[in-house]
Amino acid sequence: GAGANADFDTDAFEEESKTIWGDLWATGNVTEALGFLCDQNPPQEHLANFIYAGVNGCMEKNDATREHTTNLVMELFTSDRLQVSEDLFWTAVSEIIEFFDDVVVDVPRLPEYFGNMLARMMVRGHLSFSELATRARALAAKEFATDAALKLVLRALVGIREQGSLDMARQCAAGLELTEFLPENLQHTGDALVSSIGAEDIVT
Numbered sequence: 001g002a003g004a005n006a007d008f009d010t011d012a013f014e015e016e017s018k019t020i021w022g023d024l025w026a027t028g029n030v031t032e033a034l035g036f037l038c039d040q041n042p043p044q045e046h047l048a049n050f051i052y053a054g055v056n057g058c059m060e061k062n063d064a065t066r067e068h069t070t071n072l073v074m075e076l077f078t079s080d081r082l083q084v085s086e087d088l089f090w091t092a093v094s095e096i097i098e099f100f101d102d103v104v105v106d107v108p109r110l111p112e113y114f115g116n117m118l119a120r121m122m123v124r125g126h127l128s129f130s131e132l133a134t135r136a137r138a139l140a141a142k143e144f145a146t147d148a149a150l151k152l153v154l155r156a157l158v159g160i161r162e163q164g165s166l167d168m169a170r171q172c173a174a175g176l177e178l179t180e181f182l183p184e185n186l187q188h189t190g191d192a193l194v195s196s197i198g199a200e201d202i203v204t
Contacts, residue, residue: 013046021054025065030072038081044088051076051084051092059096059103059113070117077126086127090135097135104148111151119159122172129172132156133180140181147189150181154197161202169202178203 024033058069076084140149161169178190
């Protein structure tokens with residue numbers, strides 16, 4: 001409870017977090033990273049910050065780094081000691097989704113990288129696609145929204161097809177309207193995006 005963590009050293013944990021992610025990215029040793037994190041025993045809000053630092057930090061790195069990051073986060077979902085819930089994960093990445101349109105300008109492949117990561121977690125049953133859809137709708141409804149929300153949704157669906165199955169991807173896409181994920185001024189671009197991302201067999 002709160003009492004046990006009243007003297008939790010936030011600054012020290014922030015430094016330790018950087019070390020844990022840095023070592024993981026260099027070695028891919030998930031077991032070691034998980035052990036170090038458990039030793040820190042961070043309160044939930046700090047665990048969310050830890051997840052954010054890793055997911056946000058790996059996006060501009062390479063495929064191996066993103067894979068190591070995904071592997072560790074998936075271990076957190078199943079860790080008895082740390083107990084990361086789906087809610088905590090979405091809280092951790094909420095800032096990434098909130099500023100998605102801006103970041104895509106600098107990292108054009110962000111929908112692909114982030115979508116693939118989410119897809120892996122969805123295929124394993126850690127995250128639900130409907131939660132992503134809800135957040136993507138909100139992103140598309142923002143002022144000055146771009147087509148980034150639809151790109152993210154489509155990339156996640158393609159990731160589910162590749163890492164799970166076409167049936168699973170189709171089930172996730174059932175009942176979705178592409179226009180839900182596009183701002184008013186880009187409603188006409190949905191079909192072209194589906195085609196360029198290669199999701200025609202998923203989205204009917």
